[in-house]
Amino acid sequence: MAADTRERIMEAARLTVQDLGYSGLTFRELAKDVGIKSASIHYYFATKGELGAALAKRYTDFYAAYLDDFLTQGLDAKTCMARYTDMFADTLRNGNRMCLAGILAAERNELPDEVRVEVVKFGEMNELWLARVLALAKPGDAEEIRRRACAIFAAVSGAQLVAHSRGDVAVYDDIVATYRASGFIP
Numbered sequence: 001m002a003a004d005t006r007e008r009i010m011e012a013a014r015l016t017v018q019d020l021g022y023s024g025l026t027f028r029e030l031a032k033d034v035g036i037k038s039a040s041i042h043y044y045f046a047t048k049g050e051l052g053a054a055l056a057k058r059y060t061d062f063y064a065a066y067l068d069d070f071l072t073q074g075l076d077a078k079t080c081m082a083r084y085t086d087m088f089a090d091t092l093r094n095g096n097r098m099c100l101a102g103i104l105a106a107e108r109n110e111l112p113d114e115v116r117v118e119v120v121k122f123g124e125m126n127e128l129w130l131a132r133v134l135a136l137a138k139p140g141d142a143e144e145i146r147r148r149a150c151a152i153f154a155a156v157s158g159a160q161l162v163a164h165s166r167g168d169v170a171v172y173d174d175i176v177a178t179y180r181a182s183g184f185i186p
Helices: 002-020 027-034 038-044 048-072 077-093 100-106 113-137 142-166 169-182
Strands: none
Touching: 002 027, 002 038, 002 048, 002 100, 027 038, 048 077, 048 100, 048 113, 077 113, 077 142, 077 169, 100 113, 100 142, 113 142, 142 169
16 A cells, blocks of 8 residues: 555656646645645655655656667667657657656756756666667767767757647657758667
């Protein structure tokens, strides 16, 4: 039962942060969403920072496994990249939400240190995965591949932010299609 309540808190918190940002997350509203007393949240998470860090870590772990599964399946680089960009589009299609780490990154200066650390780990995980995929497509200089992976992560994240601000996932799709047509994204 405790694990179930903790999971319900985490899921409700994730949806709130993806919709309203870290600053929009309050234990009082979260407790209402979950159907428990506000003080009960502290049983699972002593502070908002602890909850935020747990959310970001969980998000990173989930997507690391999700992305690694593409490589385990032996998918080619083009298919991996298509599924990668679809992942960000799917988040927008779910209530015009943002990538959890992306919205947290936008609030970096307001975040407790433990949340910042986890947000950075999400970016690093994405960049490492993208570098692996790029190396599959065209092996080459590791530093050049790393820089391109970083640029692709930034570009896809930025495309999601622009589409989110306009409330239109088609904007994201158009931007990503332009990246593909130019050869920037395989």
